[in-house]
Amino acid sequence: MIHLKIQFKTEFGQAVYISGNSKYLGQWNPKQAIRMNWTENDIWEVEIAYHKIEYKYFISQYESIQTVLWESGPNRVTTKHTIDVWNYRKVCFQCLNPSNCLIYISGSPETLGKFQKRIRMKNKDGISQYTCLLDVADPQIQYQYHFLTKSEFSSPVQKLDLESEQSYYKDALLVYSDNLAKVKQMIFQLNKNICYGYVPQSKEDYRILKNFNLKTIVEFCNTQEKSLLEHQLQRDDCQHMIVNLYHFKQENFTQRLLQLIQIFIQKYQLIYICNNSLSHLRKYLQVYEKLSK
Template identity: 85%
Template sequence: MIHLKIHFKTEFGLAVYVSGNSKYLGQWNPKQAIRMNWTENDIWEVEVAYHEMEYKYFISQYGGVQTVLWESGPNRVTTKHTIDVWNQRKVCFQCLNPTNYEVYISGSPESMGQFQKRIRMKNKHGISQYICHLDITDSQIQYQYHFLTKGEFSSPVYKLNLEQEQSYYKDALLVYSDSLAKVKQMIFQLNKNISYGYVPQSKEDYSVLKKFNLKTIVEFCNTQEKSLLEQQHQKDDCLHMIVNLYHFKQENFTQRLLQLIQVFIQKYKFIYICNNSLSHLRKYLQVYEKLQKCK
């Protein structure tokens, strides 16, 4: 048997029901769903025969199902013993980590540290993993990974929409990244708005950038042959802009560079700055950081 429990405070005359793809749960027919039993502290519970199944809770009249209010989000999957929370899901973050680096995760929800602290992920068989409970209705969830190698590398901040997640790891929604090892070689993070690295060359490069919510690409070049700014749309909805620094006058180069980057951040929020010479690119960004601190 499996003991299903959920914490939910209902109004008088209403009850919590559970329905699912099992004959024991009515095959998703609300009229055939099981009304759960109320216990102290607003815990509703019921026992059903244990087997692999999907299920969700809904609210309806205590005396019989009439109007139905389903909980939000994708279906739940069976667990042997747990207390569910209305509109929350257990979420498993996994990232590929074949070299077994120390990997941490941070994010906007309270259970992920609200970006104020980093939580160490567990490494097992080349995968780093962290499990927590998140509000399925929160459409503004953001998170990022942090690697500790000889130095430190942080992935860009990117968004999570739990309503769209449909993969599972055991009883948890699965958020999996298989590109971190590759991204680590090409993407670096300057601050929460700016990431930088090499110029993307292939469709695969653009796809990797898009996975990390880096859809605005600013390429710095220095040549007499091109105009100050060229724009071209690339695959996977990425906007690739080429900025020719040759046209910046030497006497106000640093100030113009600062203003240009600020304009891009104000318009696009997250930008990926690139050049095939990372040493030159880092010099530009060091100038930018110094000017920012002086403001």
């Protein structure tokens, strides 16, 4: 038998029910759901036959199911005794780590350190992972990875929408990253608004940028043949804009560069600036940092 528990304080005359994808849980039909048993401290519990289940809780009238109020978030899964928290989900962050280097994770929720501390991920069989509880009602969950090798590298900050996650690892929602090695070579972070790196060339490059919420791409070039600003709509909802610095007058080059970057940040909040010469690009960004202080 599997023993499931959840704490929830209902109104008088209400009860907590559990429904799921098996015949024991009514095949997602609320009318055939199981009413859980109330115990002290508003703990509701139930025992069901052992099997892998996909399930959710809802609130309805105690005597007969009429109005149904489902809990928020994606479905739950388990094969073992579980103590759940209403509107929270267990989330497993995993990233490919064949070199078994030290990887830490940080994020905006309290269980991810509120970006004030980093949590070391566990390494096993070339995978680093960390599991925690997250509030599905939080629309602003953000997180990032930190590599410690000979030098330190932090991935761009990513946003997490728990409602859209559909993959599972054991009894947790799975958030998996398999391209961090390429990200480490491709993306560098200047500050909270600017990431930079090489110009994306392939569909995979654009997919990586999109996964890290870098959908606004600003490419700097210096070519006489091109106009000042060219717009290109690229794959995977990424907007790729080419800015030709050749047309900037030399006497006010630095000021125009500062104004241009500030305009992009005000409009898009997070931008990816790129050029196939990182040495030139870093010089431009050093000028920007110096003037923007």
